Amino acid sequence: MHFYELHEGDGDTFGDLMLVRDEEMDPEDFFELVQSIRGRVQGSFQQDTLIEAIAAELERNHGFTFVSDDRLTAAVNVSRKDGDNFLADLDADDDDREDEEEGREDDDVGDDDFRTILAEFDPRGDVQPN
Numbered sequence: 001m002h003f004y005e006l007h008e009g010d011g012d013t014f015g016d017l018m019l020v021r022d023e024e025m026d027p028e029d030f031f032e033l034v035q036s037i038r039g040r041v042q043g044s045f046q047q048d049t050l051i052e053a054i055a056a057e058l059e060r061n062h063g064f065t066f067v068s069d070d071r072l073t074a075a076v077n078v079s080r081k082d083g084d085n086f087l088a089d090l091d092a093d094d095d096d097r098e099d100e101e102e103g104r105e106d107d108d109v110g111d112d113d114f115r116t117i118l119a120e121f122d123p124r125g126d127v128q129p130n
Contacts, residue, residue: 001020001021001022002020002021002022002023002024002025003018003019003020004018004019004020004021004025004030004064005017005018005019006019006034006051006054006055007051008049008050008051015049015051016051017051017052017055017066017067017068018066018067019055019058019059019064019065019066019067020064020065020067021063021064021065022063023063033058033062034054034058037054037057037058038050038054040057041053041054041057052066052068055068072090073090074087074088074090075087075088075090076088
């Protein structure tokens with residue numbers, strides 16, 4: 001198995017994902033393939049991120065497997081503190097979908113899914129009262 005990674009973002013926010021392929025591909029060839037797919041899908045993809053759209057295309061047409069959370073069999077939170085170690089609930093998304101379909105709201109405040117919001121903050125700036 002050969003592993004490949006895609007990164008997206010800048011110095012403040014970023015995302016990355018892993019791909020697996022049985023046959024090795026030269027890094028320069030992989031780069032060229034990714035560039036060609038990026039050019040085709042940019043601005044017209046259905047996924048949340050550009051790298052997910054590229055990964056989907058690599059999986060669909062080029063023999064790669066996108067190692068996404070949907071493929072996880074188990075996830076374990078590991079900590080130095082005994083009480084912080086646990087087996088994660090991988091069915092939480094399925095439970096959320098079932099709740100939405102049945103018109104129920106989820107009372108859980110913490111979600112495993114998140115988005116990043118970048119805001120500029122000047123701690124020396126003038127305070128503006130509301």
